[in-house]
Amino acid sequence: MSSEPLPSEAAAGRPPLLRVAPLPTIRRMASYLRILRRVRGEGQEAISGTQIAEELQLESIQVRKDLAYTGITGKPGVGFLVEELIGKIEAFLNWDNNTDAVLIGAGHLGGALLGFDAFQRYGLSIVAAFDADPDKVGTQIHDKHVLGMEKLANLIERMHIRMAILTVTADAAQSVADLVVDAGIEGIWNFVPVTLKVPERVFVQNEDLFSGLAVLSVMLQHNRRKDEAAK
Amino acid sequence: MSSEPLPSEAAAGRPPLLRVAPLPTIRRMASYLRILRRVRGEGQEAISGTQIAEELQLESIQVRKDLAYTGITGKPGVGFLVEELIGKIEAFLNWDNNTDAVLIGAGHLGGALLGFDAFQRYGLSIVAAFDADPDKVGTQIHDKHVLGMEKLANLIERMHIRMAILTVTADAAQSVADLVVDAGIEGIWNFVPVTLKVPERVFVQNEDLFSGLAVLSVMLQHNRRKDEAAK
C-alpha cells in the first residue's frame, strides 16, 4: 500500500495526497479490534483472516484487504500474530494515544455517553460536559462535571481539546458548533440530526439514528411484502 | 423503474417493493424528510432538488436520483410539492404506519432511547422495556414500564411485535437475540457491539458507535499529519 502520488498528481505539480483508507475499511477496523481483544483474552496467539471473517460474517478477502492498510504482514498458512495486529490496528486508528474531548448537551443521550467507560479503551476521554441548563451546571453525571457554556471556549483553548461531542438540541446545534470551531476544535462527533456548517478544516462525523431506523423500517416492510407475495 | 406506481396508488396502498433502494439512498431519505418537514412548517409549498441538496451539502443529481425511488414526479423548472414529497417519503420508509417495538436493556443508552419522543414522528413506538435487573423491573423510565425478562416472549407474541431494540450488555446480546427471534421478531435494532447470529429471515441493523469514532479518530490524525507536512 504505497502512498506514492499517482503520475497525474505528480505531473500536475500537486503535493502528494496523503491517502486515507476507504471509510468502510476504517469502520470495520473497530470490529476487527473487538474480536482480536477477545481472542487475546482467551490466550490465542495467532489468527487468520478467515477466522476473523467468520466471526464477523464477512468475506475473508475483505478482511485481508483491510488489514493490509495497517501495514501488518501475515504468515501464509498461519495468519497474523494477535498481539502485533492489535498494536497495528490501534496505531492505525490512533487509539493507542489518548484523545481528550468535551461533550456539550448533558441530556439523556449525552448522559449515556458520559457513562460509557468503554471509551477509555478506544482512546477517548471526555474531560468535561457542558450544558446551558443552570440546574445541571455544577452537578456531576457519571463522575463528569457539568460546566456552564461560558466556560466552554476557554477550556478548549487552555487544554488544547481537539474533539467535541455534540448532544444538544437541534436548534442549538449550529451555534454550539460555531462556538467550538472558533475555539479551535478540529473534529465534531455530531449526534444531532442537523447538517452542520463548518470550515473545511473541521471534520464532522454524523451519527444519525434516524437513518439507521430508516434502513430497518424499509427492510421490515420489504420482508413482509416478500412474505405476502410468496403466499 | 419500470414498476413505478402511478400517483393514483397513494390511496390504494404502497408501491410494490420488488427491489430495495440502495442503502445509502434509504439513509438519506431520513434527512430529506427532516428538511421537508421544516420547510413545510415555514409554509413553503414547493422545493427543488437543488435546494434540498444545498441544505444537506449534497449534489442535486444525487437528491433527484434518490427521490425518484419514492415514485414522485417533479415539475421541471419548479421542483417538487413539499406536501406530496413528504407523503411519498413517509410511505417509502413506512413511517406513515406505526411500528411497535420492545426495548431490551434499560441501562443508560436504553433509557435515553426510551426518552426519545421524536421516535413517534418516525413511525416508531416503544411499547415496553425489559431488563434482567430485579431492581429495575416494575419501575418506569420516561413513562415506559420496565418488565422482567420472563414476560418478553409472551408480550412479543401476544402483541405481534416485529421489532426489538437491543441495548443490553455484550455478553447477554446473543441469548436475548435468540429469545426474541424465537418469539417471532423480524428486525433487530442492535446497539450492542456484537455480531449477532440470526436466521436469514431476521434483519439486523447494527448501530456501532465505535465505528463512527474510528472514522473521526482517523480523520483527526490525518488532518494533523497534513498540517505537519505543510510546515
Add this chain to the structure above:
DNA sequence: TAGATTGTTAATCGATTAACAATC
C-alpha cells in the same frame, strides 16, 4: 509434503456523477 493462508493483480459490481433533451 499437503493443506492453509497470505498478498497481489485483475474483474466485477454498485453507487455516484455527468450530460443533456424535455418541459414548466
Add this chain to the structure above:
DNA sequence: TAGATTGTTAATCGATTAACAATC
C-alpha cells in the same frame, strides 16, 4: 421567451470480490 429544473441514459469512480502464485 429565457432560465431553472426534472428525469433519463451514459460515463466514471471506488469498493468488493475473484483468481492465483508464493510461502509457511
